[in-house]
Amino acid sequence: MKAAPHPDQAARLETLRNYDILDTEREPEFDEVVELASTLCNVPISVVNLIDEHRQWFKAEVGIGARETPLATSICSHVILSEDFVEIHDTQKDPRTADNELCMPEDGLRFYAGALLKAPNGLPIGTLCVLDNKPNALNEFQRKALRTLARQVMREMDLRLALKNQKILRNEMDHRVKNSLQSVASLVRLYRSRFGREQETFAAFDAISRRIEATATLHQMLHESPMDDAVMLDAFLNEVASLLQDSAPPHVEIRCEAPAIALPTSLASPIAVITSEFVANSIKHAFGDDTPGTVRITGSGGGDERLRIICEDDGKATERAMPNAKSVEGLGKRIMEASAAQIGATLEQGPGGEGYRMVLALPATGNC
Template sequence: MRAAPHPRQAERLEALHRYEILDTAREAEFDEIVALAATICGTSISVVNLIDEDRQWFKAEVGLGVRETPLETSICSHVILSDDFVEITDTQADPRTQDNPLCVADGGLRFYAGALLKSPEGLPIGTLCVLHDAPHELNDFQKGALRTLARQVMRELDLRVALRDQMVLRREMDHRVKNSLQSVASLIHLYRARASADSFEAFDAVERKVNAISLLHEQLHEASDLQMVQIGVFLPRVLELLQGSARENVKIRGDIDALDLNSSDASSLGMIVSEFVANSIKHGFADGRPGDIEISLQREEDGHVTLRAVDNGAGNAAGPRHNSAVEGLGQRLVEAAASQLGGKLERNASPKGYEIKLVFQSR
């Protein structure tokens, strides 16, 4: 006998589908629960059973060897219309199951016990059940254990929904922050075009920092880990952005290892690289000479990370690089970024160009 639809069937199905669990692969978290349930209850079969519109689908099972069966032979579709816990000690003596093909056949299912799986709204989406091929009866401990394991199934499912919703919200917030930063960068660019010549340097410095922060947010937005940044993706994007502000005869090249660093360290590296490239463009190649700016980031055998930034510009012939208030502030920010990384900058200027080196321990 096929069970009648649940009185709140549409809401119940909506709750079930919200978990996005149907037709997913087997997982150890659920396989271990059904194995434990069968052992505790002394049965040959145990199932995490989800009742869909026209089928029952098993997220986990022991003793059955199939992943779904039609509702016509479903005992659980009757159970979700009942109390939170149902035990049928002999299926051939219960009107809900006495004509079920799975129960009347020789060697068929003669015992059933199931605890409802219920959404936070109290809607039944399925059961954690145990079955056996002979009449059986659970003691109080076994009944309590089955209820507890059913609650564990729902805690796992509800946690997944909460994490998925949190991820959607975080990505939406990150997307809005990124758009806001891009708007700020556009406004800075617009105001720079209208500003006096002596303000260009300050606008350039602010625009570089906003763009670097925007790229960092973009990288975090795409990352599966909420805290780690793929430096092999982030820094090349920073260099590509900086190349847009360089003359055509000055090429910016990068050799960046595929490292994962926390977002704070990634931000500090972005700051140091941006300032070095900007100063190289302004001072090292001020006379129009062609040249290269090389940025490398390598993990050493001892676990330390080495940042090297080199240009083949005017070098010490260009004089001090930090001879304005804006550049002085930029230099202090670079020093602070190096300190944040736990390293100390080494600088070297020669007739062949300018170089900085920073060694730090990744965290």
């Protein structure tokens, strides 16, 4: 006898599909549950069974050798209409299963016991069940164990759903923050074009824009990153370099090379700010007379080695005057030093190679 649809079938199916678990690969977290259930209940078959609209699909199974079967042969589709735990001692004597083609043969499925997999909204999405090829009965310990394992399956699924929803919310927040920061950056550029006639005012607007764009870049990378609290160093620095290139004069080229390692978000924003300030200073001091030149941003290390971000230009300006502490440039220098201190890094600047050089060295963490 084929089971009737659940009284709240539409909501039940929506609940099931929200878990994004149908048609996923086998996983040890679920395989271990069915193996343990089979052993504890001393039966050859155990299944984590999810009841879809036209099929029952097995997230994990032992003793079946398939991933799904049609609802017409599903015992669990009857169970989700019943109480939280169902035990059928002999399927050939139960009206729900007597005419089931999987139960009718002599060596067919003759025993069934299943505990509901119930979502927090109270709707059943499937069962954790055990089966045998002969009539059987569980003792009280086995029934309790099956119920407990079913709750463990639901806790695992609920945890994954919560993490998925948290990631969706975080991505939405990152997307909105990124858009808001980009709007603010556009407003700053508008004010700079209207009111930045004085050199000091113009430089102040530029400094503000760089900080906003660095933060906006981080949020964009977070929005696109598959990791929860990190971005890839090479992609992130290349994006920062691309933004700096867009605002650089045509005679200055900005190049970037970095390893593909995960960079915690707590480090990314300060690194972007420091890098942006160095490039801005190089453009002003090393290439201020329209002399063609290059600024290189290089990352190295990571893991058990100190991560280093090296910025250098070839502007042949080996010395730079110390800026007035109250000037915009002096403020930029203090922000660079404060950003380095914030992440426990050392910051060294001075002549190097053909021009000016900066080395930002972060402590080895083993995580990046």
